[in-house]
Amino acid sequence: MKKIYLILIPLALAAAFGMAQAQTSVSIPAITTTIQPLYSGPGTATIDLRSYPEVIIPASTRLSYYSYSLYEDGGNLAAAGFGSPPFFNMNFAGTLLNSRCGDDGGTPYWCFISINGVSYQNKILTINYQWRHTKGGGVDDRFASGMKLQFTFPGGNYQQVVQPPTLTFTADNTNIPYGGATTxxxxxxNTVSPCVASGDWSGTKPIAGAENTGTLTSNKNYILTCLAQDGTSAPAIKTVNINVAPPVPPSVSLSASRTDIRLGESSTLSWDVTGTNVSCSASGAWSGGKSTTGSQSVTPPSVGNHTYTLGCSGPGGNDSKSRTITVSDPLPSADIKASGSDGPISIGYYQSETISWTSVYAPQLGSQFPQYSGSCSVSKDGTLFAPGTSGNQSTGPLQSSQTYSISCTGALGSASDSVRVNVAAPTLSVALSANPLPPPGTASSYTTTLTANTSGTAIGKINYSLWWSCPNPTDHVNVAENDNRCGPLPSSASTPSGTCSENSNGVKCEAVNSPSLSRPHTFTCSAGGGTCNFRPKVITERDSLSATNAIGTPLLTILEPPRYFTLSKSGNLEAGVSVNPLAESNKIQITVNPLNLFDANVGLSVEPAGMPAGGTAYFGTSGASTANLSAPYPKTVDFWVTIPRTTATGGYTIRIRGTGGGVSDTVNIPLNVIERLPEFREI
Structure with missing residues (x-):
């Protein structure tokens, strides 16, 4: 059977929070929290009010308490509750009387609970309790495991807690310079918008923000007032004082790099001004507005004293400074340069430079001050180069070093100057190449083109002396021609100016314009001389200089032609078959012909493919089937064949092969077989 006990127990909890600063009412519904306590011991239950404004909970506020238990024992389900404890306030603590909270068919259960305190903070209501139960005087864990506790906060209208207004009001800088600004x-x-500005600013302002003061030239007092959100609390008022420094009076510093100069010379004025909001202007020998810091080059236009004044003013006052530059007559002067340099300068052979010159008597002064008129002349190593008090002129291509001088006379006296132009010695070089180069293993002969390219700063006509091969390193033509490894080239007498002549040793060109010379040539290596190494060489002559260059050591390599031989015959063979068992052919001569000094032994033999069946070949006087010949060549040996009478008539080709010295050759011998009838003689 089932037994159910339901007991609703109101708890009286009291709390006082905050100050009553407003009468705003907030409606909060009843809120229940359910927990499962430990089998026995202390516990905590919380009721969350954070979804509502903060309110004042009166001490008389009562909380309801309800407990029940479910457990199953052999199919029996029991539920229990117990009676209401006395009401208590927030400071109440004590054990409540025990009460019967259930039974299992006869044995009573007793439950005990004590409230140890109730607190309210950050909109959370916290209930601390102590809990235990007994069965017939002992603890029954089965029963405790099904226990549930419920606490209910009663609904109703509660006073809302309203905080007083707060205001923070600052400046980035409270002490600023004159003409400065701050934010x-x-x-x-807990304020309502807008706030109100007063003092040295005005208007309405948002409840939070930032604003620049703009330029300030005096002390300022800024006041901001923000009203309370509840409409009854005192407003929040803050003040910020800004202290503005007084303006700095102007102070002028003015200097001149030179205070005593000659007419036509310059001096640099430099100045620096301090002070607040200063503006400056020039007067006297100069004019116009000026910055507070700067420099300017001035060239007084006449002899005498020239005063330059700089005046500056600002809110802090005025100041000025002056500098006087004294100008006297110019000194007699002359200046000459080579390509803008006072020299000495160095240039390449046959290069040009620009000579420029000026003097105190140049037109820019002479036309403005006629009393300073004069004349000048420019010379090159003592020879007139150009007249005039100023000007510029090209030197033209130079082949030697020169000194250029200017000399002037006039109302101010005489003046002179000079500049040296050093000219480098001429240079000459030549490069020689062969194209194409002979591939490795080239034998007998090879044709290529030799090309000589002349370079350097030397000028004029060019003489070329080109040898097909000349290992002498000299750059003197006569030395090379007297070396039998090089040999003489065509003479200058046989080579007219502007032309080239060629002989077995090489090429000679006299006074030609082209900086390049190309000549094809066939290099030949004769038999018996071994490997041939050729070293082509060229000498160029120009502007009293000579230069030489040669192909590498060696670069052109050609092998001697290979040694070999050929076979030749003196005629053809013919044999006539008859009643005799064998037919013998006529005899011819086989000759070994040497080429490129061939001198090895040669063996002669007949290849069987061309011989008639049963035929036999014979060499020499001994009639051997082979022959061996030795140098000197050419050498000849007899050759004939015999064939059986059964040989068919017709043409045959007999091939003889000769082998020796690593080479071989063949010769084909035609054989004509005929039928020879018997001859009858009268006896």
């Missing part, structure tokens, strides 16, 4: 910053809480 005001503020934020508030």
């Amino acid at each position: 005001l910053r503020w934020s508030s809480a």
